[in-house]
Amino acid sequence: MREGDLTYDDFLQRLNIQDVLIDAGYHLNRRDGLRYPSYVRLDSEGRRIRGDKFIVTQQGKCCFQAQQQKVYNIISFIKAHPQFFAEYRAGMSPDRLVNLVCNRLLNHPIEDRTTRIIQPKRDIRPFDIANYDLYKFNPQDRETQKKFYPYFKSRGIDLYTQYAFHRHFCLATKHREDGAAYTNLAFPLTLPKGDGTVVGFEERGRARMDGSGSYKGKAEGSNSSEGLWIASPAQTPLAEAKRIYWFESAYDAMAYYQLNQKWDKELRKGVFVSTGGAPSQQQFKAMIKATPRAYHHLCFDQDRAGQIFAINFALTQAGKTFTSNVTKDDKLLVRISGEENQNYEIKLEPFDFHRIIGTLLRPKEIYREDGTLDYRTIGDGYLQEMSMVCQDEYEIALAEGSASEETLEGMRQNIMAIEDAIRNLPAPGEDSTDLIVYEPAEKGYKDWNEQLLAKIRLQESVHEEPARREEPEQERQARFHR
Template structure:
C-alpha cells in the first residue's frame, strides 16, 4: 500500500455516518420527534418511504435500523446497501466499492486499476469417488487411526473428536495419469436432499515441513455450488435435526465440537455443516429448505468475509420463512413493503392493524430508552440490562402478534443465533489451539511446582 492510500480506519475516523446516508439518498426527517437525528428515503413524489428509516446513534459514527435491529457504521452501511451508490455495478467487490465511495466523499483521488483478464476454465471431469483410493478411520482399529495423526495433530483435534466424526472423513488418494500419488484428508460433500451420493471432497493436506500451513481446497470436479459437508455424531437425519451449526470448514466444526461437547451433551444430536469456503446461495437454500424449524447456529469466521456470509445466510432464512406465508388480501399490502431477503418486521409498520402498530410503538420507545441510557454514561450496566430486557419483551409481544396476523407457524419462524470464537481468534480452530496451548503451559507450571526442592 502506498503512503497516500487511505485505510478503513481512516474512513471510520474521518467520515460521519450522516455524510454516507445523505450520499445514499436519505433525507433528514425533521418531523420524526425522536431524540436523535433520523434519516428516511423519499419516493418519486417526495413522500416518505415508510419502514426505511435509520436513527443516528449518539457518537455520530453509526446508525441503527430499528425495524431490523441492526447497527451500521460507514463501512458496513456501504457494503450492505451497494445499489444506493453511483460507483456500484453488478459483481463489484464490496471492498472496492467502499474504497471508491469513501475516497470520493473525502475528496481523495484514487487511481483506476487495470481490469484483470480471467482465463476461462478448462473443461473439468465431474467428480467420481471411484478415482480415489479411500482409507477409513475405524474406531475399533488403532492401526487405521495412525495414518490420520499428521492431519489432525497440528489442528489440536483429539481422538475423541475423531471418533465422534469418524463416518464423515477419510484419506483419499487420487489416481493420476502421470503416476504420482497425493493423499489428502477428505471431508465428503453431499447434497442435502441426497446424502447417499458423494459429489465432491473438501480437502486438507499435511502440515508442510517448514510449518507454514498446508494445502486446502476441493477435489477437482466437486459440485461446489450445491455440495456441503454434513455430519452428525449421532447420525440424526437432516430433516429431523433441532440444531444446525454452520462453518466455513470441517476443521472448524470439529474444533467447535471439541470445545463445547463437555458442557453440551446434546451436541452429538446436532447437524454440523461446512460450506468449504464461501457459502453459495444454493448450498444455503438446500439445507434451509429441510431445516426451517431447526435452530440455526451461524458459526462463520469473525473477519469481514464471515460477517458477509452471516448476512447472506440470514437473508436465505428470511426468504424461506416468507415462502411459507399465504398472501391474503389483508396481508398483501404489508408483505409487499417487506424487502426481499429481509426480516418480516422490515415492512411498513403503519400498514399493520392498530393493535400491532401500538405494540411496535412500545418496542421502539423502549429501544430509544436503551440508546439514551447507553450514550449517557451515567447508568449502571445492570439498569441498562433491565431496560434491554424490557425492550426485548416488547419485541417478543410484537413478533407474536405479527406471526398471528400473517398466519405464520412459530415453528417456521426464522430462529438463528450468531456464535463467534472469543477475541482475538478469527475462527474456532484458532481458539481451540489457544486453549490447548494455555493448558499445556499450566500443566508445565504445575509440574515444576511439584518437583522436590533441595536446599543447601
C-alpha cells in the same frame, strides 16, 4: 456495462408505472378518479375486461391487483407480464426485456448486441469418487487411526472427536497419469436433498514442517455451489434435526464440538455443516428447505467475510432476493429486489449482527400498546389503499344497482380477504430470524479451530508452571540429604 448505459435505478427514477401500464395496453379508468388511478384492459368492442385491473400506488411508482394482493414496480411488472411488450421473444432474459422496454420509453437508443456463445471448459471432469483410493478410520482398530495423526495433531483435534466424526472423513489418494500420487484428508460433500451420493471432497493436506500451514481446497470437479459436508455424531437425519451448525471448514466444526460437547450432551444429535469456504445461496437454500423447523447456529469465521456470510444467510432464510457488498469505507450495501426494491447502507462497526438484521428485516412498529393496528404508522401501504379502493367500488356498484348479486358477493369476499390480511400482518419478532443463533468464536479468535488451539496452549502452560515451581524445592531437598 458500457459507459452511458442506463441502470435499473435510472429506470425507477425516470419512469413511472403509468407509462409502463399504457405501453402494455392498459387504459386509464376515469370512473375511479385520480386519487388512486386505476388502469384496465378493454376488449375488441371497447368494453372493460372485468378482473383485469391495476391500481396505481406509492406516488405512481408501483401498482397492484386487488385480487392478488401483490405490488409491482416498473421492473417487476415487465418481468411478470412479458407478453404485453413488443420486444418480447420466447426464451428472452427478463433483464434484457426490461432494458429494451425502458430504454424505448425513455427514447434512449440501445445498441444491438451479438449473441456470445461461451464454450465450457472441456478439461475439467465431473467429480467421480471411483478415481480415488479411500482409507477409512476404524474406531476399533488403532492401526488404522495412526495414518490420520499428521492431519489432526496440528489442529488440536483429539482422538475422541475423531471417533465422533469417523464416518464423515477419510484419506483419499488420487493417482495421476504421470504416475505420481497424492493423499489428502477428505471430507465428503453431499446434497441436502440427495440420496447420499458424494459430489466432491473438501480437502486438507498435512501440516508443513515449517508451520506455515497446509493445503486446503476442494477436489477437482466437486459440486462446490451445492455440495456440503454434512455430519452428525449421532447420525441424526436432516428431517429430524433440531439444530444445524454452520462453519466454513470441517476442522472448525470438529473444534467446536470438542470445545462444547462436555457441557452440551445434546450436541451429538446436532448436524454439523461445512461449506468448504465461501458459502453460496444455493447451499443455504437447499439446507433451509431440508430443515425448515431447525435452529441454525451460524458459527462462521469472526472476520468480515464470515460476518457477511451470516447476514446473507439471514436474508436467504427470510426469502429475500438480494445482492450485498462491502464498500471501501467498511459499509454494507444491500439491495433487496423484487416487490420491496429497497437499498440499505449500514455501518458495520461496531459489528452487531442482530442490529443489522433488525434493520434489514424487521417490520416497522405498526401496533398500538393495546395491540390494535395503527393505520397512521403505515402511511399509504398498499393493503390500506386496496381496502379503500375496493370498498369504494363496492359502494358505487351497490348504489348503481348495475352489478349482479354474484358480482357483489365476489367484491365482498375481496374486501374481507384484504381486511384479514391487514389483521394478520406479522407482529414484531414473528419472523424466521428467531430460528437463527449467531455464534462465532470468542472475541480475539478468527475461528473455532484457532480458539481450540489457544485453549490447548493455555492448558499446557498451566501444567508446566507447577512443574517449574517444584524443581527448586526438589533440588533443595537433595542438597539437604547430601
